[in-house]
Amino acid sequence: xxxxxxxxxxxxxxxxxxxxxxxxxxxxxxxxxxxxxxxxxxxxxxxxxxxxxxxxxxxxxxxxxxxxxxxxxxxxxxxxxxxxxxxxxxxxxxxxxxxxxxxxxxxxxxxxx
Amino acid sequence: xxxxxxxxxxxxxxxxxxxxxxxxxxxxxxxxxxxxxxxxxxxxxxxxxxxxxxxxxxxxxxxxxxxxxxxxxxxxxxxxxxxxxxxxxxxxxxxxxxxxxxxxxxxxxxxxx
Numbered sequence: 161x162x163x164x165x166x167x168x169x170x171x172x173x174x175x176x177x178x179x180x181x182x183x184x185x186x187x188x189x190x191x192x193x194x195x196x197x198x199x200x201x202x203x204x205x206x207x208x209x210x211x212x213x214x215x216x217x218x219x220x221x222x223x224x225x226x227x228x229x230x231x232x233x234x235x236x237x238x239x240x241x242x243x244x245x246x247x248x249x250x251x252x253x254x255x256x257x258x259x260x261x262x263x264x265x266x267x268x269x270x271x272x273x
Numbered sequence: 274x275x276x277x278x279x280x281x282x283x284x285x286x287x288x289x290x291x292x293x294x295x296x297x298x299x300x301x302x303x304x305x306x307x308x309x310x311x312x313x314x315x316x317x318x319x320x321x322x323x324x325x326x327x328x329x330x331x332x333x334x335x336x337x338x339x340x341x342x343x344x345x346x347x348x349x350x351x352x353x354x355x356x357x358x359x360x361x362x363x364x365x366x367x368x369x370x371x372x373x374x375x376x377x378x379x380x381x382x383x384x385x386x
Contacts, residue, residue: 164315192372203276204364204377211372250315259329259371261306263315
């Protein structure tokens with residue numbers, strides 16, 4: 161079965177620290193990749209997505225992610241986090257030409273002011 | 274404009290009862306997804322609707338689960354003979370089409386006693 165792994169379940173950082181959240185998936189074919197974020201009390205919303213082209217994708221609020229096909233990874237990064245980045249982050253994979261989306265179990269990020 | 278809405282926001286039911294959950298997608302969005310999020314887990318894909326095409330039901334966990342989408346707009350997810358393991362947050366999302374950004378609703382928190 162296909163799966164998406166987010167190894168960090170809970171990350172605590174101080175403001176201005178750099179962030180990298182890991183995401184690995186198990187499917188060997190063509191994939192579309194996503195990072196979603198859920199701020200406290202809000203709905204899930206898209207941070208960024210990758211379909212094809214440049215493997216380094218830039219999203220909203222200074223986030224970026226790099227698709228490394230050989231490592232089946234799509235890690236999320238931000239050079240300097242802010243307190244407002246406190247949220248839960250979900251990685252998701254959609255197999256090309258399929259409708260099903262696979263989500264990771266999420267990483268809760270807590271940024272201390 | 275209005276986002277995706279879901280009702281009820283919370284539902285408590287007794288084991289064995291049927292429940293119906295509603296999703297109002299964003300107007301004009303042809304794609305609609307249902308997901309389930311159990312405590313501490315990622316989102317689990319349940320079903321996908323695209324326009325008037327037959328839905329992709331590949332994620333429904335059992336035949337107690339069914340969904341319909343009337344007139345290409347409102348969708349209802351029905352769970353028959355609910356079990357305690359059905360307790361979860363049920364999320365609905367819509368998008369312009371399958372490759373576009375999914376917009377999530379607030380979810381329905383279901384508790385089966």
